[in-house]
Amino acid sequence: MQNDETDFPAQEKQNRGSRQAKGCLLLIATVILVLFALLIAAAACIIIVDSVALRGEKFSLERRVERYKVACRFIWEDFKDTVSRWKMKSSSSPVEPEVIQSTSDPSGAEPEP
Numbered sequence: 001m002q003n004d005e006t007d008f009p010a011q012e013k014q015n016r017g018s019r020q021a022k023g024c025l026l027l028i029a030t031v032i033l034v035l036f037a038l039l040i041a042a043a044a045c046i047i048i049v050d051s052v053a054l055r056g057e058k059f060s061l062e063r064r065v066e067r068y069k070v071a072c073r074f075i076w077e078d079f080k081d082t083v084s085r086w087k088m089k090s091s092s093s094p095v096e097p098e099v100i101q102s103t104s105d106p107s108g109a110e111p112e113p
Contacts, residue, residue, distance in 0.1 A: 046071070 050067070059067075 047068070050064070054064070
């Protein structure tokens with residue numbers, strides 16, 4: 001009987017750790033799935049809005065796909081530029097300007113007694 005009682009807390013700790021790991025993996029999978037769904041929804045919105053804007057135009061499917069490719073290139077380049085600027089800003093340490101104090105009066109006049 002005593003062995004069963006002493007084993008119980010160890011099993012509980014082991015089960016708690018595996019539940020936390022499963023919960024963490026589930027959370028990560030959920031976040032990835034939500035981001036993927038948002039990406040798909042954004043692409044669908046762009047296509048729908050572009051279709052409405054081009055309603056009177058006679059663009060072929062190939063021409064529309066080319067428009068989307070060019071738009072994606074612009075978005076990708078903007079994203080890369082923003083990330084690189086963010087990395088440069090965060091990696092560079094703030095440099096304080098050097099302050100030089102002069103003992104002489106800048107106007108050249110001596111104080112009156």
